[in-house]
Amino acid sequence: MKNISIIGIGLIGSSIARSIKSIFPELNIEIIDHSKNHLEKSKELNLGNEYKLSIDNNISKSDVVFVCAPLSSYEEIFDNIQKHLANDKTIITDVGSSKLQIIELAQKKLKNKKFVPGHPIAGTEHSGPQSGFKDLFLNKWFISTPCDLCSEKELNVINDLWKNMGAKIEIMDAKNHDSIMAITSHIPHLIAYNIVGTANDLGESIKSEVIKFSASGFRDFTRIASSDPTMWRDIMLSNKDEILSLLNKFNDDLKGLIEAIKSGDGDYLFERFKKTKNIRQKILEEDKNKS
Amino acid sequence: MKNISIIGIGLIGSSIARSIKSIFPELNIEIIDHSKNHLEKSKELNLGNEYKLSIDNNISKSDVVFVCAPLSSYEEIFDNIQKHLANDKTIITDVGSSKLQIIELAQKKLKNKKFVPGHPIAGTEHSGPQSGFKDLFLNKWFISTPCDLCSEKELNVINDLWKNMGAKIEIMDAKNHDSIMAITSHIPHLIAYNIVGTANDLGESIKSEVIKFSASGFRDFTRIASSDPTMWRDIMLSNKDEILSLLNKFNDDLKGLIEAIKSGDGDYLFERFKKTKNIRQKILEEDKNKS
Numbered sequence A, B: 001m002k003n004i005s006i007i008g009i010g011l012i013g014s015s016i017a018r019s020i021k022s023i024f025p026e027l028n029i030e031i032i033d034h035s036k037n038h039l040e041k042s043k044e045l046n047l048g049n050e051y052k053l054s055i056d057n058n059i060s061k062s063d064v065v066f067v068c069a070p071l072s073s074y075e076e077i078f079d080n081i082q083k084h085l086a087n088d089k090t091i092i093t094d095v096g097s098s099k100l101q102i103i104e105l106a107q108k109k110l111k112n113k114k115f116v117p118g119h120p121i122a123g124t125e126h127s128g129p130q131s132g133f134k135d136l137f138l139n140k141w142f143i144s145t146p147c148d149l150c151s152e153k154e155l156n157v158i159n160d161l162w163k164n165m166g167a168k169i170e171i172m173d174a175k176n177h178d179s180i181m182a183i184t185s186h187i188p189h190l191i192a193y194n195i196v197g198t199a200n201d202l203g204e205s206i207k208s209e210v211i212k213f214s215a216s217g218f219r220d221f222t223r224i225a226s227s228d229p230t231m232w233r234d235i236m237l238s239n240k241d242e243i244l245s246l247l248n249k250f251n252d253d254l255k256g257l258i259e260a261i262k263s264g265d266g267d268y269l270f271e272r273f274k275k276t277k278n279i280r281q282k283i284l285e286e287d288k289n290k291s
Helices: A011-023 A036-044 A057-060 A071-084 A100-109 A152-164 A175-199 A204-213 A216-224 A229-238 A238-263 A266-275 A277-290 B011-023 B038-046 B057-061 B071-084 B100-109 B150-162 B174-200 B205-212 B218-224 B229-238 B240-263 B266-275 B276-291
Strands: A005-007 A030-031 A050-052 A064-067 A089-096 A114-116 A119-120 A141-144 A170-171 B003-007 B028-032 B048-051 B064-067 B091-094 B113-118 B117-118 B139-145 B168-171
Touching: A005 A011, A005 B064, A005 B091, A011 A030, A011 A152, A011 A238, A030 A057, A036 A050, A036 A119, A050 A238, A057 A071, A057 A229, A064 A071, A064 A152, A071 A100, A071 A229, A071 B071, A071 B240, A089 A152, A089 B038, A100 A175, A114 A152, A119 A152, A141 B205, A170 B048, A175 A204, A175 A229, A175 A238, A175 B174, A175 B205, A175 B218, A175 B240, A175 B276, A204 B003, A204 B100, A204 B117, A204 B139, A204 B174, A216 B174, A216 B276, A229 A238, A229 B011, A229 B266, A238 A266, A238 B174, A238 B229, A238 B240, A266 A277, A266 B229, A277 B174, A277 B218, B003 B011, B003 B139, B011 B028, B028 B057, B038 B048, B057 B071, B064 B071, B071 B100, B071 B229, B100 B174, B139 B150, B150 B168, B174 B205, B174 B218, B174 B229, B229 B240, B240 B266, B266 B276
Parallel strands: A005 A030, A005 A064, A030 A050, A064 A089, A089 A114, A141 A170, B003 B028, B003 B064, B028 B048, B064 B091, B091 B113, B139 B168
Antiparallel strands: A119 A141, B117 B139
């Protein structure tokens, strides 16, 4: 492997650049981003070797192309890759948080190309090339959701790259990925945005007190709700079906809690609140097994 | 001040015991808790000087009585204080997360007694006497919500105690306190319990994957949702009006987001998600001003 391209140099793209550069310092990294500002920052930070505002024929020399852009830009990106990529060896891979719709899009747009869909379960609430860091993926999961645009061979190339970046690999069906992410990530983000939004719409005087006295709970929600709005808009639209179906369940459960509060049914509340401790316990055990 | 009583030796009560003991080592601390287990742990940890399973006439010698028990036990506790407390000098104070209902109860139950309602904005998801620590209140807010059961004099005694424990004091109207807490703490907890509950009700196989891949977002929610169920049941019932009224707004806002996802209205989602960054920014500025 001699050349890679990274399309989109935000938190994830710039972390890949940093990580790969530290492992394979001889590798040539082409960075493509339509934001001049992002490109300039990337140059200053010395994240790559070539800097481009758009995809051009140069992409054909790349062994691997990482798509690390918002989901809503994939269609244009796939069109441009199809237009400029003159071989069927280059492996295109991505890091998008929703997989089923992306695979369908790739099947439509990428002709005689290799595509390995994937998703590293890593991130922070910060965005932009200045926010990435080399060890972002260390001990984190990389979920690989293979499709008919790649064979075992390409899959192994990408998975090995992620292993080199410190990630643990899990291979999973795309639909399964999307429904797990809906509950562990997409709906929590939607709810956090919603609750902070509700607070934001309160009058100015109560808002300033909310900020002053925000303790754990709301505070955590504001951190989650400070994530990149473009990225999260795209995720909500791209993983729509799973998100809407789980939100139905969420709303039914919430109605149950609201009814119990209204009628003063303490036993119901206690039983619901007690049950959830169990999942926390298992997550902490999982952490222990990791370390 | 020579004697204090602490009724309920959980996270908050045991942190008060530790903090006061470190500042006034000569003070006599009476610990009252109906749990034998809690009392034995408290003895082992040397948190006090006297240990009682119930309130008795001994309480009359206390200068200050801290009520640190679940809100649902206040009625019984106030009745027992009224029965055994033979003077009108002892100051009764509390740490409950909801204030308006508690003040009404105190006005009904405590005759010719001094009551200073309060709420330290501090805590963790852990409970029990072993979970407390001396510096829990350091640089945290103590919200004092005075009522007609105390004069300036008693208010100052309690506020000075909290200042000694490292807290910053804010004096506030009880209704205002309850509506701020509904948004910053009570509703976030309810929602976190709800979302972890929804996940908990999924099939076993998806549940184990949810645990395995739980990243930020859901992970934070499980921490919040591992808080003491008795305490949170009581808070939901005690601050019912504020919580239900804000939940109405929350539900309306959520409906808006769901409609936007359904209809693919990316602009609406983007605008809603962008707005919330602002509050996070202000909370981080507030932190800077503190330090």
